[in-house]
Amino acid sequence: MTKSPLNRPSWIALAAAGAALVTVTAALPAGAAQSPGGGSPTTAAATVRDRRTDPIDAAALQASLGTPADGLFAGAMARVGGREGRWTGTMGAVSADPDASFRVGSISKLFTSTVVLQLVAEGRLSLGTPVQRLLPGTVPAHWEPITVEQLLSHTSGLPRAACWDANAVYTPAELVRTVTECPQAGEPATGTDIPQVYNGVNYFLLGMAIEKVTGHSFADEVTRRITRPLGLRHTYVPAWGETGLRAPALAPHLPAADPWPWAEGGMVSNAPDLERFLTQLLRGRLLPPAQQKLLFELPRHAERGFTRGGVQYARLPDGTEVYGKSGSYGGYTNGVFATRDLRRSVVYSLVPLTTEQRRIEERYLGIAAAAF
Structure with missing residues (x-):
């Protein structure tokens, strides 16, 4: 594999720690009001009002995006779809083209x-396959076996600290070694109920x-299995060294970013493509029933609210499950x-101007409340 041009240890630290998502999990509080003991999330019927119709x-949605005078976001875009119709709105610097592309970050994990679940369905992987057997040398052989399912659901127990060389460039395998061989990181958590981290x-x-x-690149497999069949013309995995966007971008004043996050968080897409992808995924077009059910089942010990299939689950304050x-x-x-x-869906992309997590969280929750 060609080495990444990355020469920015600050990103390596974030990637190894999973900060690409953790800093924004409050957008929809994955750990809130989960079903007791894991398993399949269940709706609390007594607290959920009937919102099927x-x-x-539109007014509430537009208001939820705020205004430039707030000083909270340079721009915001939201696209709402579902059985009751469609709405798209923008605010500030992203308003030129709400269908333009943006870096989706950890949405790439979906x-x-x-x-991975398609490969499981094809019998080329199993949920119980240890990564030590699948990828010899990447994870220490003396560690307790870490399975594919544990990687999917963030129950691997892998340490999050990393050791890196500020002057080095890293392939994915080398990035993993900055964690697995780092003395400060320690060994993974073990046991029958490893917390979701x-x-x-x-x-x-x-x-x-x-x-x-597969013997093919990650980008080729995403194209062959997902983007081409679904007609996602604006969704792709950037090549190593590809710092620009291939189509008009939301908030184009932003500096170019290195495409290093790869399968963890490096993809590019736009709102219509993301809406179509998630809709078709939840509808069952991309997975057979045995793997489809994993999208909705929580592990037994699931503080973070990620399902066995790697989907983020949340129950909103009014009881709506998303x-x-x-x-x-x-x-x-x-x-x-x-x-x-699929009564209702939302895609949003925001450009924060502040690091005040509480204020950002309030805006995220406001968008979610208006959308659902």
Whole structure:
């Protein structure tokens, strides 16, 4: 594999720690009001009002994006779809073209997990396959076996600390070694109930597994299995060294970002493509039933709210359950979520001007409340 041109250890630290998502998980609080003990999430019927015929509230949605005077976001875009119609709105610097491309960050993991589950369905992988057997030399052989399912659901217990060389460039395998061979990191958590700890290294390993099993690049497999069949013309995995966007971009004033996050968080897409991808994934077009059910099942010990299939699950304050993924990279903070019955979906991309997490969280939750 060609080495990445990355020469920025600050990103390596973030990737190894899984910060590409953790810093924005509050967009839809994955750990909130989960079903007791894991398993399949269940709706708390007593707290959920019937919203099956709720019309889209355009005024509330536009208000949820805020204004430039807020000083919170340079720009914001949201696209709402579902059975009750469609709405797209923008605010500030992204308003030129709401269908333009942006860096989706950790939403990339949904594409990675989908390819992995397809390979499981084909019998080329199993959920119980240890990564030590699948990718010899990447994870110490003396560690307790770490399975494909544990990587998907963030229950691998892999350490999140990393050791890196500020002057080095890293391939995915080398990036993994900055974690697994780092004395400060220690060994992974073990036991029958390993806590869910979001860790981007899990998805570097899954990307490597895809390439090992198929003999093709991660980008080729995403194209062949997902973007081409679904007609996602604006969704792709940037090549190593590709810092620009191939189509008009949201908030084009942002500096170019290195494409290093790869299978963990490096993809580019746009709102219509993300809406179509998540809709078709939840509808069952991309996976057979045995793997489809994993998208909605929580591990037994699931503090973070990621399902066995790697999907982010949240129950909103009014009881509405949603599935999807949030992500942040290259100046963009994004999310794509939908109800399981596809009554309503939302895609958003925001350009924060502040690091005040509480204020950002309030805006995320406001968008979610207006959308669903």
